[in-house]
Amino acid sequence: MRPGERPEIANLPLFREMQEGQRDRIFSGSFLQAFPPQLTLFELGQHPDFLHVLVDGLVELYAHSAGRDTTMRIVEPVTSFILAAVITDQPYLMSARTIAPSRILLVPAALVREVVKDDCALMQATMRELAQAYRDMVRALTDMKLRQSAERLGNLILQQERRQGGSSTVRLKAEKRLLASLLGMTPENLSRAFGVLGGHGIAVSGAQVTITDRAALEAFSRPDPVRDDLA
Amino acid sequence: MRPGERPEIANLPLFREMQEGQRDRIFSGSFLQAFPPQLTLFELGQHPDFLHVLVDGLVELYAHSAGRDTTMRIVEPVTSFILAAVITDQPYLMSARTIAPSRILLVPAALVREVVKDDCALMQATMRELAQAYRDMVRALTDMKLRQSAERLGNLILQQERRQGGSSTVRLKAEKRLLASLLGMTPENLSRAFGVLGGHGIAVSGAQVTITDRAALEAFSRPDPVRDDLA
DNA sequence: CGAAAAGCTTGATCCTGATCAAGAATGGCC
DNA sequence: GGCCATTCTTGATCAGGATCAAGCTTTTCG
Numbered sequence: 001m002r003p004g005e006r007p008e009i010a011n012l013p014l015f016r017e018m019q020e021g022q023r024d025r026i027f028s029g030s031f032l033q034a035f036p037p038q039l040t041l042f043e044l045g046q047h048p049d050f051l052h053v054l055v056d057g058l059v060e061l062y063a064h065s066a067g068r069d070t071t072m073r074i075v076e077p078v079t080s081f082i083l084a085a086v087i088t089d090q091p092y093l094m095s096a097r098t099i100a101p102s103r104i105l106l107v108p109a110a111l112v113r114e115v116v117k118d119d120c121a122l123m124q125a126t127m128r129e130l131a132q133a134y135r136d137m138v139r140a141l142t143d144m145k146l147r148q149s150a151e152r153l154g155n156l157i158l159q160q161e162r163r164q165g166g167s168s169t170v171r172l173k174a175e176k177r178l179l180a181s182l183l184g185m186t187p188e189n190l191s192r193a194f195g196v197l198g199g200h201g202i203a204v205s206g207a208q209v210t211i212t213d214r215a216a217l218e219a220f221s222r223p224d225p226v227r228d229d230l231a
Numbered sequence: 232m233r234p235g236e237r238p239e240i241a242n243l244p245l246f247r248e249m250q251e252g253q254r255d256r257i258f259s260g261s262f263l264q265a266f267p268p269q270l271t272l273f274e275l276g277q278h279p280d281f282l283h284v285l286v287d288g289l290v291e292l293y294a295h296s297a298g299r300d301t302t303m304r305i306v307e308p309v310t311s312f313i314l315a316a317v318i319t320d321q322p323y324l325m326s327a328r329t330i331a332p333s334r335i336l337l338v339p340a341a342l343v344r345e346v347v348k349d350d351c352a353l354m355q356a357t358m359r360e361l362a363q364a365y366r367d368m369v370r371a372l373t374d375m376k377l378r379q380s381a382e383r384l385g386n387l388i389l390q391q392e393r394r395q396g397g398s399s400t401v402r403l404k405a406e407k408r409l410l411a412s413l414l415g416m417t418p419e420n421l422s423r424a425f426g427v428l429g430g431h432g433i434a435v436s437g438a439q440v441t442i443t444d445r446a447a448l449e450a451f452s453r454p455d456p457v458r459d460d461l462a
Numbered sequence: 463c464g465a466a467a468a469g470c471t472t473g474a475t476c477c478t479g480a481t482c483a484a485g486a487a488t489g490g491c492c
Numbered sequence: 493g494g495c496c497a498t499t500c501t502t503g504a505t506c507a508g509g510a511t512c513a514a515g516c517t518t519t520t521c522g
Contacts, residue, residue, distance in 0.1 A: 045457040063373040066453050070376045072369065084362040084369075091457050093369045116358075123354050127347075130361040131315040137368035138303065138315075138324045142294040144375050145301040145415045148478070176500065184376045189479055191501050206488085222297050226276040226322050379508070407470070420509060422471050437518090 005032075005055060009105060012053070014080055014129055017121040026115055030107040041096040041104070048085040048092055050106040054078065057102025060178065061094040071181035074099075074174055083129060086112050099174060149185045150193040154221030156183065157202060157209055168214070172207040236263075236286060240336060243284070245311055245360055248352040257346055261338040272327040272335070279316040279323055281337040285309065288333025291409065292325040302412035305330075305405055314360055317343050330405060380416045381424040385452030387414065388433060388440055399445070403438040 006027070009015065015023055032055065035041065041052065044063060052059075059075040061082075072094050075081050085092050086109045116123050143152055156179075160170045172179060180190035194204050200220035201213030211217055237258070240246065246254055263286065266272065272283065275294060283290075290306040292313075303325050306312050316323050317340045347354050374383055387410075391401045403410060411421035425435050431451035432444030442448055 063369070063377070065373060065377040065455050066382075068377050070373060072372065084365045087358060087362040088366065090366070093366055093373075093457065117355070120351055120354065123351065123358060124348070127318060127354060127358040127361060130358060130365055131318040134315045134361055134365045134368060135319065135321070135324055137365060137372060138294070141303065141368060141372050141375065142296060142301060142324075144372065146294070146296040146299050151297075186480060187500070188481080188502085192479090195501090224296050226324065417510060418470070419472085419511080423509090426471090 008078055009053060009055065012078060012080065014083075014125045015122070017125055018119050019121065022115050022119040022122065026107060026111065029111045030105055032103055032105050034101070034103045035098045037098050037100050037102075039098045041098065042082075042092055044093060044095045045091050048082060048089070048109045050109055051080060051086045051112045052082055052096070053080045053105040053107065055103045055105055057098060057104075058100040058173065059096055059102060059104075060099050060174075061096050062181070063094050069181065070184065071178055074178065074182060076173065080129070083126065084133065087116070087126065087130070089113065099178065144184055149183065149189055150196040151221050152183050152185075153190065153193045154197055154200070154202075154217055155223050157197070157211070158214075158217065158221060158223055161211060168211045170209040170211070172209065239309055240284060240286065243309060243311065245314075245356045246353070248356055249350050250352065253346050253350040253353065257338060257342065260342045261336055263334055263336050265334045266329045266332070268329050268331050268333075270329045272329065273313075273323055275324060275326045276322050279313060279320070279340045281340055282311060282317045282343045283313060283327070284311045284336035284338065286334045286336055288329060288335075289331040289404065290327055290333060290335075291330050291405075292327050293412070294325050300412065301415065302409055305409065305413060307404065311360070314357065315364065318347070318357065318361070320344065330409065375415055380414065380420055381427040382452050383414050383416075384421065384424045385428055385431070385433075385448055386454050388428070388442070389448065389452060389454055392442060399442045401440040401442075403440065 010023060010027075015026070018026075035057070041059070042048075054075050054077045056077050058077075059081065060071055061073040061075060062069050062071045064070070073081075081096070082092060082094070089109070116126055143155070147155070157170055160172075161168065164170055174182075176190055177187045180187045183190065185193070194202075197217070197220070198204070201211060201216035203210045203212050241254060241258075246257070249257075266288070272290070273279075285306050285308045287308050289308075290312065291302055292304040292306060293300050293302045295301070304312075312327070313323060313325070320340070347357055374386070378386070388401055391403075392399065395401055405413075407421055408418045411418045414421065416424070425433075428448070428451070429435070432442060432447035434441045434443050
């Protein structure tokens with residue numbers, strides 16, 4: 001682990017409130033590993049061996065069924081992932097691959113389950129993290145069921161913009177094909193969706209998206225005040 | 232509370248392992264209330280006041296956006312619901328209504344949060360419940376993104392049949408319009424989907440669905456060994 | 463029991479998004 | 493810098509599912 005990284009990881013909501021000793025126990029049993037891009041980290045159906053914490057890079061979580069793939073989530077640093085599989089000790093429901101050179105902290109799943117039992121603060125943090133993850137999935141599912149493609153894209157842009165600091169500018173962190181899969185559409189249709197949004201307050205240039213007319217974009221995308229707020 | 236009910240509730244995975252005293256604290260602060268059908272219990276966006284435990288009846292959780300509704304989950308007794316909103320103390324992401332006369336145990340949200348903090352067993356159960364709920368949502372989302380309508384219906388029937396005891400017979404517990412909404416399609420299309428499945432091993436008569444040829448149904452629906460198993 | 467309402471099914475048409483097929487742009491790499 | 497591979501875009505066509513419009517069945521309730 002490089003200097004400065006341990007505190008960064010220790011500061012994650014998941015580990016922040018833990019007892020110092022228990023945190024050491026977690027860290028000393030874990031190891032940080034570097035992965036090249038396009039490497040499969042684990043596959044759907046496997047038994048979870050490690051809780052993963054993305055320290056640096058970019059990871060895609062995806063699912064497949066009947067020959068088709070779909071992106072479920074794009075993980076940005078610094079974030080833990082597949083916590084639910086580790087806690088329930090049940091097979092992964094998603095596969096994971098790096099989409100950029102990445103460094104990942106691997107925490108043995110059994111160790112997580114054990115320390116969780118002993119450290120109430122970690123348990124509470126885990127509980128909160130899972131509740132949040134659940135809510136995110138509820139949002140994603142209603143999005144998928146109720147909105148059509150261009151609207152989904154519009155809302156994703158609004159949401160990214162807020163997360164990137166509200167500068168009316170969004171830099172897409174992943175390829176558009178990946179974004180399309182995340183939004184549940186084909187790359188062709190994503191292109192067309194960007195085209196549609198061109199008439200509703202955005203301008204695209206490569207991976208750079210600029211919101212030229214927020215009111216128009218919001219009128220078109222109808223962000224839900226409850227569902228889309230990061231409150 | 233009627234005799235026999237308290238033990239039934241106390242036996243829920245959520246409350247089973249708690250300290251006796253803490254459980255009393257929960258129960259003595261809660262109350263059981265009866266609701267007529269078609270009554271809205273709470274609305275999306277509201278601040279969560281109670282953890283709900285459906286003791287008897289049937290409840291629909293649904294979301295809306297841009298004038299449209301969609302059913303997110305049909306809750307059968309005995310089950311708790313909207314645990315995540317209570318834990319995070321954030322607005323409901325779904326609305327709830329009774330679809331049959333129902334009796335619901337209402338546990339004040341603040342009380343839940345407080346007792347959770349004091350009782351590690353409850354916290355652990357909560358954590359597990361949330362992890363399971365998260366995984367269910369992951370399944371629902373991939374289902375929605377990757378399968379088409381008749382396939383979704385086929386899998387739902389297979390899944391219900393397993394849950395109802397494997398007698399090759401499924402009794403639909405809700406109206407078909409509701410089922411359609413849960414599956415993310417229109418009632419018209421659900422009818423047609425049943426029609427399609429008629430050629431793939433099922434026979435429908437009102438709310439009674441019979442699996443006449445499991446192999447055919449599975450060949451058509453391609454249940455995912457990992458995702459659909461209740462393991 | 464019988465009428466009204468609600469739910470379900472079936473058919474016809476429409477629309478969103480998928481697929482197929484080329485080009486244009488971008489990026490990696492020697 | 494220039495070539496090759498990949499990604500992105502644009503156009504044409506197709507298909508799954510939505511919508512619209514009736515009939516039909518079941519339930520509800522006086």
